[in-house]
Amino acid sequence: MTLSLAATHAKGKFAVDKIFGAAGAAAQAVAQFGKDKVVNATIGSILDDNEALVCLSTVEKVFRNLPITEVANYAPIAGLPDYLEAATALAFGENRPDAYTNAVATPGGTGVIHHTIWNYSEIGDTVLTSDWYWGPYKVLCEEALRKIATYTLFDENQNFNIKSFEAKVNELLAKQNSLVTLINTPAHNPTGYSLSDSEWDQVLEVVKTAAKDQSKRLVIMVDIAYIDYAGEQEQARAFMKKFGNLPDNVLIILAFSMSKGFTMYGQRTGAMIGISKSKDVIKEFGDINQFSSRATWSNVNRGCMRLLTTIYNDKSLLAQLKEERSQYYNMIRERADIFMREAKTANLNMLPYIAGFFLTIPSKNPDAVCNKLHDDNIFAVPLAKGVRIAVCAVPSAKITGMAAKVAQAMAAV
Numbered sequence: 001m002t003l004s005l006a007a008t009h010a011k012g013k014f015a016v017d018k019i020f021g022a023a024g025a026a027a028q029a030v031a032q033f034g035k036d037k038v039v040n041a042t043i044g045s046i047l048d049d050n051e052a053l054v055c056l057s058t059v060e061k062v063f064r065n066l067p068i069t070e071v072a073n074y075a076p077i078a079g080l081p082d083y084l085e086a087a088t089a090l091a092f093g094e095n096r097p098d099a100y101t102n103a104v105a106t107p108g109g110t111g112v113i114h115h116t117i118w119n120y121s122e123i124g125d126t127v128l129t130s131d132w133y134w135g136p137y138k139v140l141c142e143e144a145l146r147k148i149a150t151y152t153l154f155d156e157n158q159n160f161n162i163k164s165f166e167a168k169v170n171e172l173l174a175k176q177n178s179l180v181t182l183i184n185t186p187a188h189n190p191t192g193y194s195l196s197d198s199e200w201d202q203v204l205e206v207v208k209t210a211a212k213d214q215s216k217r218l219v220i221m222v223d224i225a226y227i228d229y230a231g232e233q234e235q236a237r238a239f240m241k242k243f244g245n246l247p248d249n250v251l252i253i254l255a256f257s258m259s260k261g262f263t264m265y266g267q268r269t270g271a272m273i274g275i276s277k278s279k280d281v282i283k284e285f286g287d288i289n290q291f292s293s294r295a296t297w298s299n300v301n302r303g304c305m306r307l308l309t310t311i312y313n314d315k316s317l318l319a320q321l322k323e324e325r326s327q328y329y330n331m332i333r334e335r336a337d338i339f340m341r342e343a344k345t346a347n348l349n350m351l352p353y354i355a356g357f358f359l360t361i362p363s364k365n366p367d368a369v370c371n372k373l374h375d376d377n378i379f380a381v382p383l384a385k386g387v388r389i390a391v392c393a394v395p396s397a398k399i400t401g402m403a404a405k406v407a408q409a410m411a412a413v
């Protein structure tokens with residue numbers, strides 16, 4: 001028996017990250033065969049057509065020009081007030097709901113997920129998300145001593161499966177009084193799906209009906225990590241207007257992140273934005289989440305918060321940033337279009353991709369398919385029920401021909 005000094009709740013913890021595993025295999029192939037011969041579809045950040053990491057030029061320029069004191073100094077625990085205002089304004093665009101809001105700075109979207117789980121579900125409770133989900137959701141739940149349950153994301157017509165969502169919400173609320181649900185839209189990781197406005201109406205109907213029981217508390221955390229690459233900006237945010245005037249035992253939390261929108265993945269900056277009809281709930285939102293920040297990471301990256309406010313307060317910088325993003329959105333879109341077109345020709349069944357960094361091919365044998373693809377020096381991420389392809393990271397020239405190879409690998413295993 002190996003010696004363990006870990007506390008009971010920590011014993012046996014081991015984070016196996018399939019994404020980093022697959023990325024490691026790709027790096028090995030690059031070292032052996034050269035970059036040109038390898039298709040690395042594992043990376044979750046934007047790479048340009050030369051496969052170099054993209055940092056938006058406006059972001060780089062502003063960041064490099066920040067006074068060193070703004071980079072080095074501490075920040076208030078809740079975040080710089082003008083950052084919170086700017087992040088909220090950028091998150092909503094022209095779709096601010098008719099409700100009270102409040103914001104607390106976090107280290108990226110991950111920090112929002114952490115605090116949401118910790119402060120809005122009971123220890124031992126179950127948190128809900130869809131069956132296709134970003135793996136760290138489960139790790140975050142387990143770390144906080146919660147369980148995770150899933151509803152089926154797609155129905156037989158590949159639309160949002162409202163029946164499954166409703167059944168799971170009701171099943172969990174029969175057992176527990178508070179329910180946190182994590183919904184990643186638009187441009188969902190790993191499928192690229194975005195809920196339509198009418199699907200949002202259906203989701204909110206289920207929530208409102210469940211909230212008629214005043215003993216229940218419902219929290220919907222909307223993970224908007226990819227919203228800036230989800231298509232036309234206001235259209236991608238139109239659903240947010242619907243968050244006005246919900247029952248006061250419902251709280252919506254937006255998980256705002258600078259990782260993708262500002263290509264500042266490693267700078268760890270985001271914000272949780274609470275939306276509620278109740279002034280009390282919003283006051284409490286600020287209080288309890290600040291407390292948890294103090295107790296976990298303390299304050300958040302001041303330089304990156306300053307970067308956002310500098311860009312937000314200068315109309316021409318903001319316009320420039322949006323223009324740069326839209327070019328990369330188009331680049332990713334073109335790559336996805338090639339894949340989808342070729343998938344059709346190859347009769348390769350894909351999950352419905354609308355926008356975003358990833359697309360997914362469902363498979364009963366994802367590990368075997370990914371291993372088979374290694375024969376062609378193609379590296380993708382095996383998920384529980386499919387293969388994830390990072391169109392954000394693979395140049396169009398290398399995407400071409402890939403769907404046929406995936407179809408062959410699927411047939412071979």
Ligand code: PLP
Pocket residue numbers: 044107108109110111134184189223225257258259265270
């Ligand atoms: N949510 C999803 C679905 C993601 O894919 C990611 C990052 O990959 C995040 C949230 C959080 O990222 P960060 O903590 O860097 O903001």
